Amino acid sequence: MQKISYYITAHGYGHGTRSCDILNALHNAARDVEIIVKTDLPLAFMQSRLPAAIQIIPSAFDVGLIQKDSIRVDLEASIDAVEHLYANESRLIAGEMAFIDGENVGVVVADIPAIPLEAAKRAGVPAIATGNFGWDWIYSDFVKFDPRWKRHVDAFSKTYRQTDLLLRQPFAEPMTAFPNQIDLPLLAKPGTECREMIAEHSGADPDKKWVLISFTSLNLDVHALGNLSRLDGYELFSVEPLEWPNSTIKCLRRSPMGFAGILASMDVVVTKPGFGIVSECIANNKPIIYTSRENFLEYPILVDGIEKYCRHAFIPGDKLHAGELGRALEEVESAPAPTEQIPRGGAEIAARHILQSIDHG
Numbered sequence: 001m002q003k004i005s006y007y008i009t010a011h012g013y014g015h016g017t018r019s020c021d022i023l024n025a026l027h028n029a030a031r032d033v034e035i036i037v038k039t040d041l042p043l044a045f046m047q048s049r050l051p052a053a054i055q056i057i058p059s060a061f062d063v064g065l066i067q068k069d070s071i072r073v074d075l076e077a078s079i080d081a082v083e084h085l086y087a088n089e090s091r092l093i094a095g096e097m098a099f100i101d102g103e104n105v106g107v108v109v110a111d112i113p114a115i116p117l118e119a120a121k122r123a124g125v126p127a128i129a130t131g132n133f134g135w136d137w138i139y140s141d142f143v144k145f146d147p148r149w150k151r152h153v154d155a156f157s158k159t160y161r162q163t164d165l166l167l168r169q170p171f172a173e174p175m176t177a178f179p180n181q182i183d184l185p186l187l188a189k190p191g192t193e194c195r196e197m198i199a200e201h202s203g204a205d206p207d208k209k210w211v212l213i214s215f216t217s218l219n220l221d222v223h224a225l226g227n228l229s230r231l232d233g234y235e236l237f238s239v240e241p242l243e244w245p246n247s248t249i250k251c252l253r254r255s256p257m258g259f260a261g262i263l264a265s266m267d268v269v270v271t272k273p274g275f276g277i278v279s280e281c282i283a284n285n286k287p288i289i290y291t292s293r294e295n296f297l298e299y300p301i302l303v304d305g306i307e308k309y310c311r312h313a314f315i316p317g318d319k320l321h322a323g324e325l326g327r328a329l330e331e332v333e334s335a336p337a338p339t340e341q342i343p344r345g346g347a348e349i350a351a352r353h354i355l356q357s358i359d360h361g
Contacts, residue, residue, distance in 0.1 A: 002106025002358050003034040005099070007116040010040035011064025013216060014276030015131070017259075018169060019111050020049035021187040022130065025351035027051055033355070036103065038116070042241075048254040060085070061092060062113035062135065065296075070215035070272055071317060073295040079148050082139075086152065089115060097123045106358040114159040121162050126357040128165045130184075130350060132172035132275055133298055136160060141297050165357070167350045170342060171275060171305045173297070184350055185343035188276075188283035191260030198257060198265055202250040204235040211329070212263060213238050213249065214271040220244060224323030231326060237266070260284075268332055270315070270325065273302035278310075282342060287311035287332045291320045309342055311335040 004026065008019045016039065026035060031053070038059040039046065046056050063085055066077040085092075096119035100108065108120035112131035120127035136156035142149045157177045160166075166178035170186055199206045211234050220228070228236055229248040236249045239262060243251040252262055263269065263280055270289045271277045275298070281288050288310045293299045306312050313331035 001032060001034065002104055003036060004354065004358070005103065005105045005108050005116070006035060006037045007059075007061055007108065007110040007113055008037065008039035008041060009062050009064050009111060009113050010060060011062075012274060012276070013041070013045065014274045014279075015111050016041045016045060017049070017276030018187050018279065019130075020046070021189070021347040022109075022350045022354075023050055023054055025347035026354060027054060029348070029351050030355055033358070036105075044254065048258055061096075061110075061115040064135070065138070067217070069217045069219055071218075071291065071293050075142055075145055075295065079142070079146055082152055083148060086155070093119045093122065096120075100125055107354060109354055114156050117163050118159045121159075126165070127163045128167060128354060128357060129160065129163050129178065130167040130169060131175075132169040132301075134160055134173075134175050134177055136177055137173050137175070138297055141295070165353065167353060169275070169346065171278065171298075171301050173301065182349075182353060184346035186279060186282060187346040187350070188279035189260075189344075189347075190284045191258070191262075191264035191280075193264045194257045194261040195265040198237075198252065198262065201257075202237070202252065204237070204250055208233055208235045209267045209329075210235050210237065210265065211268045211270060211325070212266040213242070214263075214269055214277050215242055218242060218320075220321065220323060224321060225249070227323035228325065231329070234329070237262070268329065270320070270328075273299055273306060275302065278302050278305055281306075282309045283344070287313075287335060289313050289315050289325070289328045289332050291315050292317050305342075308340045309338045311337060 009015045035054045037056045040060040063081040066074045066081055068074045092115050096116055100123040107126045108116050109128045110116045112129050117127045136153045139149050139153045160177035163178055166181045168181045168183050195206055225247045238249055238251050240253055264284050268287050269281050272293045273290050288306055313328045313335055315328040
């Protein structure tokens with residue numbers, strides 16, 4: 001029986017979130033097909049979302065962008081890291097070709113590094129990409145700052161043009177490098193509310209409004225934390241690894257509730273526009289307070305999705321970093337309900353196409 005090798009960029013948790021939706025759909029549809037995941041995302045994060053039957057191998061095949069924090073990008077560090085990785089491109093491709101052959105891999109899926117897709121094409125197995133943007137598009141915006149980006153834009157575009165299929169996710173740029181595309185509806189599913197369990201674990205008051213501050217990192221000083229502690233009628237939460245010790249913000253572990261259960265239990269989410277969190281807020285019908293995000297072309301596309309499908313309010317970055325959430329919380333409370341609905345079931349559709357490529361690749 002041929003296996004599936006699934007590669008996930010470690011740029012952000014959103015890539016892992018949506019990939020896990022597809023991986024779970026694959027596992028449910030074909031439990032006899034072995035799935036191997038290669039990613040540099042934290043093992044605990046992946047294991048919290050996947051069944052034990054799916055093997056996870058720590059690996060890195062792209063850089064994405066190096067972040068100063070959840071909002072700001074370090075462009076100089078990013079191009080240096082991309083240059084370093086691609087100095088080893090030939091070795092990495094050869095290694096994955098050997099892996100594909102040795103593990104009897106029948107299809108390679110990537111969200112959305114190019115090196116595994118290139119290895120799949122050279123090894124003669126179907127290469128499927130999935131995502132809502134390509135790195136060629138993201139990096140193209142940086143050529144004006146540093147000409148070194150141009151070579152990598154061209155290299156990504158070349159590999160993407162040779163990819164057999166793109167499973168294009170919602171909130172997407174045109175992704176014109178990919179010759180064969182199938183558009184997917186929303187992948188995310190609603191979580192199971194576990195407010196009572198969270199209250200028991202954290203000591204939170206279930207009668208207050210619960211607010212999730214959802215970032216991978218966010219620098220809040222003593223003054224900002226003091227402002228947040230004075231919000232009346234709210235309980236504030238974060239999810240590991242984001243934590244402010246000795247503050248009133250309660251840090252929740254992903255186990256045993258899981259992130260989907262945590263989010264389903266909240267009343268409001270404060271976040272940057274990212275694919276995973278936007279998708280899960282839509283799936284769970286949760287209001288979003290969102291802030292700005294620099295040097296990322298995806299931002300206006302995701303904001304458009306928020307404005308169409310979520311109750312929402314905007315908080316400027318300086319207000320967020322000062323812990324001044326009060327006005328945004330009032331605005332989101334009175335925000336109108338979304339006027340549009342997005343179709344669901346994208347993970348199952350993606351799984352069907354991936355499995356068909358094994359049968360007919």
